[in-house]
């Protein structure tokens with residue numbers, strides 16, 4: 001009988017290891033961005049100071065998101081540095097006139113409607129509140145694709161247990177609603193789903 005607690009403890013340890021370590025590893029596939037774009041380089045060397053010069057709102061109020069290649073061509077029609085990443089940009093995308101197939105970490109399911117203008121322009125929320133300080137970072141992140149849902153890991157966030165510490169660590173339906181509740185914003189199902 002003395003062995004029972006030991007066996008139980010061992011079983012528990014294995015179960016926890018599977019749940020916390022093995023399951024998340026199996027659940028997500030890693031994808032790399034097409035090239036190493038660095039926000040920090042651009043903040044320091046390109047002369048662009050505003051995020052909005054690349055992440056603009058269109059005239060109709062919609063958010064353009066990740067900039068199209070035309071914005072890059074303004075400076076990179078020929079190589080200006082010696083990095084491999086820039087060579088890839090110029091040779092594989094700018095010269096053939098191809099858009100870069102960026103992976104969008106924050107991408108929501110197609111049935112969700114998220115308006116940037118309302119949050120950024122009307123409510124004056126900062127980008128980092130939902131995106132972390134990624135816009136100042138020195139490297140592109142690895143994109144993690146959930147094998148089951150097909151969604152980005154940024155929806156659930158890094159922790160499946162949802163014991164999160166920062167507001168940008170996950171953007172599930174309940175995360176949108178938590179902020180709306182805190183700020184007394186009323187949005188119905190139809191407001192967020194179309």
Ligand code: HEC
Pocket residue numbers: 035036037038039041042045046047048054067068069071072073074075076080081082083085086089
């Ligand atoms: C206003 C000018 C300007 C614009 C617009 C611009 N870049 Fe750059 N970019 C630079 C400069 C300057 C460097 C630094 C070159 C060096 O010294 O290697 C750079 C470097 C890079 C590099 C090398 C790796 C790194 O440090 O980031 C990549 C890749 C790159 N740019 C991609 C892009 C893409 C993609 C776009 C469009 C979304 C873009 N750039 C728009 C000026 C610009």
Ligand code: HEC
Pocket residue numbers: 033037039042046048050051052053054055066067102103104105106107127128131134135136140141
């Ligand atoms: C030179 C153009 C340029 C400037 C300036 C720029 N960005 Fe970006 N941004 C990009 C490109 C290209 C990508 C796609 C590659 C990537 O994810 O790093 C991107 C991606 C992002 C993403 C990832 C969105 C997602 O979910 O995939 C965020 C967040 C972001 N930028 C925020 C910012 C913020 C905040 C600023 C200002 C502090 C900023 N950016 C300035 C070009 C730019």
Ligand code: HEC
Pocket residue numbers: 051055064065066104106107108109112113114116119120125126127128129130131135171
């Ligand atoms: C209230 C939260 C919130 C704020 C504030 C916010 N974003 Fe986003 N962002 C999101 C969500 C959610 C998505 C995914 C939208 C979707 O897939 O429909 C997103 C998507 C993006 C994308 C990818 C768009 C695409 O599909 O190409 C970029 C780039 C981005 N945001 C940059 C920014 C920048 C720059 C700012 C600040 C000016 C900002 N965001 C402020 C929540 C936010």
Ligand code: HEC
Pocket residue numbers: 108109111112155171172173174176177180187188189190191192193
């Ligand atoms: C504040 C915005 C918001 C409101 C309000 C909202 N949702 Fe959602 N909902 C989301 C987001 C974001 C997702 C995707 C992320 C996730 O799965 O949690 C989602 C996901 C879902 C999904 C799963 C669909 C999928 O593809 O994963 C269902 C079903 C759903 N919502 C139903 C509802 C119903 C019913 C209501 C009204 C009672 C509602 N939602 C209200 C933002 C919202």
Ligand code: HEC
Pocket residue numbers: 108112113114115118119122123125129130167171172175176177179180183185187191192
């Ligand atoms: C950090 C806080 C915050 C988060 C996170 C957030 N919102 Fe909001 N949202 C707001 C505020 C504040 C408003 C009201 C803006 C106003 O009217 O001034 C709002 C308004 C809205 C509206 C109403 C638009 C309109 O036309 O009035 C929609 C739709 C919406 N949010 C969708 C979402 C979805 C979907 C998510 C999650 C993916 C989300 N929001 C996450 C703060 C947030």
